[in-house]
Amino acid sequence: MENKMTAQVSQGKVASDGLVGMIFLLASEGMFFAGLISAYIVNRAGAMEWPPANQPRLPIEVTAVNTFILLLSGFFIVRFRMNNRNSQTEAIKSKGLIKLSLLLGLIFLIVQGSEWVRLLHFGLTTRSSLYGAFFYTIIGAHGLHVFAGLLTLLYLSNKLKKQVGFNMKSIIDSCSIYWLFVVVIWPVLYYLVYLS
Amino acid sequence: MENGQHQQSFIQKYIFSTDHKVIGMQYAINGLLMAIAGGFLAYVFRYNLAFPGKDIPLFGQLSPMQYNTFITNHGMIMVFWVGMPLLLSSLGNFLIPTMVGTDDMAFPTLNMLSFWIFFVSSIVLLLAFFVPGGAYGGGWTMYPPLSANAYMNPNPDFFQALFSGASLMLLAVALEFVAMLMGGINFVVTTINKRAKGMTAFRIPLIVWFIDIASVIFMFAVGPLVAGAFMLLLDITVGTGFFDAARGGDPILWQHLFWFFGHPEVYVLLLPSLGVLGEILPVFSRKPLFAYKSIIYMALFSAVLSVVVWAHHQFVSGIDPRMATFFSIGTIIISIPFAGIFLAFMATLWGGSIKFTTPMLFALGFIGLFLVGGLTGLFLGSNAFDIYAHDSYFVVAHFHYTLFPDIFFGFFAAFYYWFPKFVGKDLDKTLGKIHFWLTTIFFNLTFFLLFFNGLAGEHRRINNYSFFGNVNKEPYTTFEKICTVGAILLILSQFVFVINLIKTLRSGKKAAKNPWNATTLEWVTDSPPKHGNFDTFPVVYRGPYEYSVPGCNEDYLPQNQEN
Numbered sequence: 104m105e106n107k108m109t110a111q112v113s114q115g116k117v118a119s120d121g122l123v124g125m126i127f128l129l130a131s132e133g134m135f136f137a138g139l140i141s142a143y144i145v146n147r148a149g150a151m152e153w154p155p156a157n158q159p160r161l162p163i164e165v166t167a168v169n170t171f172i173l174l175l176s177g178f179f180i181v182r183f184r185m186n187n188r189n190s191q192t193e194a195i196k197s198k199g200l201i202k203l204s205l206l207l208g209l210i211f212l213i214v215q216g217s218e219w220v221r222l223l224h225f226g227l228t229t230r231s232s233l234y235g236a237f238f239y240t241i242i243g244a245h246g247l248h249v250f251a252g253l254l255t256l257l258y259l260s261n262k263l264k265k266q267v268g269f270n271m272k273s274i275i276d277s278c279s280i281y282w283l284f285v286v287v288i289w290p291v292l293y294y295l296v297y298l299s
Numbered sequence: 300m301e302n303g304q305h306q307q308s309f310i311q312k313y314i315f316s317t318d319h320k321v322i323g324m325q326y327a328i329n330g331l332l333m334a335i336a337g338g339f340l341a342y343v344f345r346y347n348l349a350f351p352g353k354d355i356p357l358f359g360q361l362s363p364m365q366y367n368t369f370i371t372n373h374g375m376i377m378v379f380w381v382g383m384p385l386l387l388s389s390l391g392n393f394l395i396p397t398m399v400g401t402d403d404m405a406f407p408t409l410n411m412l413s414f415w416i417f418f419v420s421s422i423v424l425l426l427a428f429f430v431p432g433g434a435y436g437g438g439w440t441m442y443p444p445l446s447a448n449a450y451m452n453p454n455p456d457f458f459q460a461l462f463s464g465a466s467l468m469l470l471a472v473a474l475e476f477v478a479m480l481m482g483g484i485n486f487v488v489t490t491i492n493k494r495a496k497g498m499t500a501f502r503i504p505l506i507v508w509f510i511d512i513a514s515v516i517f518m519f520a521v522g523p524l525v526a527g528a529f530m531l532l533l534d535i536t537v538g539t540g541f542f543d544a545a546r547g548g549d550p551i552l553w554q555h556l557f558w559f560f561g562h563p564e565v566y567v568l569l570l571p572s573l574g575v576l577g578e579i580l581p582v583f584s585r586k587p588l589f590a591y592k593s594i595i596y597m598a599l600f601s602a603v604l605s606v607v608v609w610a611h612h613q614f615v616s617g618i619d620p621r622m623a624t625f626f627s628i629g630t631i632i633i634s635i636p637f638a639g640i641f642l643a644f645m646a647t648l649w650g651g652s653i654k655f656t657t658p659m660l661f662a663l664g665f666i667g668l669f670l671v672g673g674l675t676g677l678f679l680g681s682n683a684f685d686i687y688a689h690d691s692y693f694v695v696a697h698f699h700y701t702l703f704p705d706i707f708f709g710f711f712a713a714f715y716y717w718f719p720k721f722v723g724k725d726l727d728k729t730l731g732k733i734h735f736w737l738t739t740i741f742f743n744l745t746f747f748l749l750f751f752n753g754l755a756g757e758h759r760r761i762n763n764y765s766f767f768g769n770v771n772k773e774p775y776t777t778f779e780k781i782c783t784v785g786a787i788l789l790i791l792s793q794f795v796f797v798i799n800l801i802k803t804l805r806s807g808k809k810a811a812k813n814p815w816n817a818t819t820l821e822w823v824t825d826s827p828p829k830h831g832n833f834d835t836f837p838v839v840y841r842g843p844y845e846y847s848v849p850g851c852n853e854d855y856l857p858q859n860q861e862n
């Protein structure tokens with residue numbers, strides 16, 4: 104279905120369905136993180152001491168490197184999108200970039216996880232202080248988004264194994280924009296939670 | 300799926316269907332079933348209020364704890380599991396593809412998923428009644444510390460806490476929001492990308508505009524609440540203490556996150572119903588919709604404003620007086636565009652040749668009742684009066700005068716109007732009118748006197764007023780009884796609707812393509828529209844409200860008519 108008729112007889116698309124839909128989803132996601140961040144800022148402003156004296160420091164340096172890894176992953180997705188503006192064949196040819204991006208995203212997630220294990224070991228838990236609670240909630244929420252983003256990249260690279268037809272552009276647009284969102288929001292969270 | 304001719308199994312066709320019309324039907328049925336649940340809860344606690352301590356027919360004794368549980372879930376169900384699915388999801392699914400002239404939603408599979416997630420959310424909500432400790436009873440706004448400590452254990456066991464009433468309610472709400480988000484994305488993308496040729500922005504029928512604006516408001520406002528719900532769930536299950544003042548948390552923070560969504564939610568529920576009026580009033584007064592473009596601009600203006608007035612719900616929680624003034628002014632300003640929209644509707648009726656069909660009656664009833672709700676809302680918007688009336692029955696009566704007409708009159712108007720199109724049979728006119736009159740009379744009987752009880756200082760959320768001298772006297776105790784009788788009759792009069800429905804489905808006359816002589820695209824296709832909606836995609840040449848155009852043979856020009 105998704106008839107040939109629609110193509111001829113509709114008002115025409117503003118952008119691919121996937122892109123338009125993803126923009127609205129990400130607006131909602133952005134507001135979700137805005138909610139978490141404002142809760143964090145409000146609570147932090149009201150706290151006596153931040154971070155609390157008896158709590159371990161966050162691993163700033165390791166995470167800086169990790170931030171770089173994630174940004175690199177985002178860079179490859181941008182490259183991928185620039186390569187295939189017009190043709191599906193191009194997209195299929197440059198699907199190596201997606202795999203690269205996927206790999207870097209996976210490394211990011213693994214490093215984050217191992218840092219969590221260390222922090223838990225040092226006594227930073229969700230119940231040890233609000234500091235810990237916010238850390239695990241905000242960074243955890245982002246981690247879940249990274250995980251979901253990796254799944255979409257996996258889905259995309261699987262789709263690109265063959266010519267798929269009409270909704271290819273929709274899939275490429277939505278998956279890559281979603282990953283870009285996950286990448287771009289990270290430095291903001293890193294700055295707010297680790298640095299400031 | 301060419302021409303929708305191929306064979307589909309029953310399950311494909313009616314259960315796991317991706318057809319927007321079937322999904323719209325599923326949402327309507329699920330919403331109406333939940334309305335029965337919500338109505339039953341209302342019956343039980345209304346009966347208890349009039350006759351405290353007496354055995355309640357069909358139920359038995361109601362404990363104070365159960366009373367709290369029932370009012371909490373009544374609110375939750377009516378707003379999120381009746382209002383949202385009936386007005387937004389059901390109408391959006393039926394109307395958007397057919398009115399913009401396309402075959403289905405932009406993402407049909409996502410649309411199907413949206414319904415099934417909604418279905419699961421209803422089950423999760425009702426399941427909470429059967430877990431140890433029962434459903435959550437701390438008010439539908441779920442304010443901490445009540446909600447955060449609902450599972451009263453400083454060292455919560457994760458799974459035990461997860462299956463407590465408070466957690467299940469939060470999970471149900473979260474699932475419901477995911478479903479609505481998926482639906483909203485579909486509505487907006489379908490409208491933006493799949494319109495018929497010639498359907499320019501200002502030829503889109505008002506209801507499509509309004510459902511889309513409502514969806515966008517929802518998507519924008521829901522994020523912070525989901526963040527808050529996530530944090531609250533962690534407080535309950537893991538013991539994080541975000542909202543626990545003793546551990547440095549901030550209980551007021553929840554109120555901000557909740558009402559940042561909660562106030563816009565009012566418009567999410569209101570706009571689709573106003574859209575219904577926008578379609579029905581012109582058809583039955585045979586006049587173009589007055590100031591169509593201005594109405595859309597006013598709605599957009601109020602959408603923007605809706606996210607900066609939330610703290611008027613917190614005048615009593617205590618906020619900086621300077622901020623209180625800001626929020627008071629914002630609240631009063633936001634009523635201006637809505638007053639404008641209602642005036643435009645009045646102007647549409649003015650001098651028209653009005654036909655009092657069942658949908659028109661419900662539409663006019665909506666306007667009349669909503670006026671009472673809107674005016675009393677203006678009182679509450681000023682923080683001086685609000686501090687007096689806060690949490691009293693005045694507030695209860697006020698929001699029932701807005702939400703009941705909005706949800707039920709809006710939905711019934713739409714139901715009687717579009718039923719012939721989407722089911723293909725004509726409803727009984729007499730039964731429809733009886734349904735309207737009984738509903739209107741008994742609605743007023745139920746809620747009007749509560750304004751006086753509220754002004755006398757009757758506080759809501761109390762299951763037995765025997766110990767409150769200021770209201771445990773005449774006439775207020777009699778008023779309570781009258782309200783309860785009204786509520787029971789209001790519920791019983793809905794059987795007229797059920798009878799009409801059964802009768803029509805069994806032996807109703809086949810509906811014509813365009814029984815109301817309306818102009819919009821859904822009336823161009825068959826009743827009911829087949830899979831794929833249109834034989835050939837329509838082309839649009841004109842706006843949606845060309846009634847009584849001078850110099851025409853007919854008194855209306857369909858959108859797809861070339862000249």
Ligand SMILES: [Cu+2]
Pocket residue numbers: 561562565608609611612
């Ligand atoms: Cu409000």
